[in-house]
Amino acid sequence: MKIVIEDYYGNDLCSFVINPRKENNGIDCVAQFVDCSYADMEQDEYSEPYIRIQLENEDLTLFN
Numbered sequence: 001m002k003i004v005i006e007d008y009y010g011n012d013l014c015s016f017v018i019n020p021r022k023e024n025n026g027i028d029c030v031a032q033f034v035d036c037s038y039a040d041m042e043q044d045e046y047s048e049p050y051i052r053i054q055l056e057n058e059d060l061t062l063f064n
Helices: none
Strands: 002-006 012-018 030-034 036-043 049-055
Touching (some): 012 036, 030 049
Antiparallel strands (some): 002 012
């Protein structure tokens, strides 16, 4: 599944692909980053892992 992140005005900020069919849970399931990248992997307060995606474009149109 492709995930596209957009700002308030509908402008695409970045995208990446998640493959939920893979057996292992983690960064191997996320690929094809466009205008964003993998930042790190953390655990939430319930010890569930999650990944952070970092935008590579600093010019966000939300504040323009």
